[in-house]
């Protein structure tokens with residue numbers, strides 16, 4: 162079940178919950194704005210859903226409430242930052258602005274970031290650069306997290322390790338955003354909270370059997386999420402997961418070697434300026450052509466035409482603007498409990 166809410170009311174609630182837990186207002190404005198934009202593009206697991214997870218982090222001092230990142234290295238086109246466990250959405254807005262400015266000057270820029278806090282939905286971030294005419298790649302891992310076993314193994318060792326590419330097209334950006342595992346930790350938590358098994362065998366129990374049961378996360382020893390490709394060709398998801406850990410931790414010279422125990426995010430960000438290659442118009446001519454050919458492809462099921470990544474985000478944004486922002490019941494229950502704890506009133510649903 163879902164309900165729709167006014168975006169300003171949801172933004173205000175998210176911002177007030179974050180400032181109430183100690184985050185300085187300028188940063189809370191940015192985090193809350195990006196969380197609501199995430200809900201607006203239909204990624205309900207990583208929108209306002211994250212606030213009840215961030216609040217205890219802020220209160221415990223695990224998510225830093227004030228201050229800035231440190232620049233560890235700056236070679237103009239390549240950079241390394243330390244995020245000091247500041248809110249990932251804030252760190253990423255600073256990193257994106259820096260990389261877009263460098264890409265405008267040099268054609269491309271890449272940055273590794275160590276010790277940010279969680280950066281949320283990657284396509285909400287790549288979309289910022291794609292809307293401004295850039296190609297943007299973002300990958301993230303958490304060197305303190307162990308949720309996904311290497312293919313052929315049974316012990317969780319990696320994180321879901323999402324990577325995303327956003328790039329311009331005429332109608333709306335293409336937003337590819339996918340984990341190296343079949344699903345996310347947040348989705349597993351949602352299924353545990355609602356008691357609903359997965360429709361397919363997306364999990365691996367601690368004896369190496371594929372299962373629909375999300376609660377294998379809670380066994381001792383712990384089960385895990387299967388890599389993309391599952392039991393059949395999970396070597397592909399494992400390969401993607403290794404790539405993301407390398408880009409985000411080896412380039413950041415910080416990762417599992419240091420064995421951090423604090424929830425965090427290492428990031429790799431790359432921005433390319435099509436103007437420094439064949440030009441933005443020529444770029445869009447190619448992406449528009451391929452997108453149109455994909456959408457025109459004869460579908461297996463006429464009721465489910467081919468969609469290009471980013472199409473659903475665009476239609477969800479349009480529906481959010483006209484009808485309000487969707488919040489799923491599982492999220493609403495946790496956000497309402499968080500609001501009650503903070504002495505805040507929940508907004509009234511629109512429908």
Ligand SMILES: NC(=O)c1ccc[n+]([C@@H]2O[C@H](COP(=O)([O-])OP(=O)(O)OC[C@H]3O[C@@H](n4cnc5c(N)ncnc54)[C@H](O)[C@@H]3O)[C@@H](O)[C@H]2O)c1
Pocket residue numbers: 204206207279280281282283284301302321322323325336337338339340341342343344345346426467468469470471
């Ligand atoms: N910050 C973090 O640590 C972290 C970790 C894991 C995931 N996440 C976020 O969680 C979100 C969900 O990740 P996910 O891997 O479950 O994504 P997903 O499986 O829902 O989608 C993966 C990709 O497939 C596309 N897609 C989905 N259905 C499609 C269809 N029928 N046709 C064409 N394209 C389709 C989506 O647009 C997306 O590009 C992402 O936004 C990700 O950034 C964040």
Ligand SMILES: O=C(O)C[C@H](O)C(=O)O
Pocket residue numbers: 281321344345346347348
């Ligand atoms: O929530 C996390 O701990 C990581 C990530 O956002 C996920 O959902 O997998």
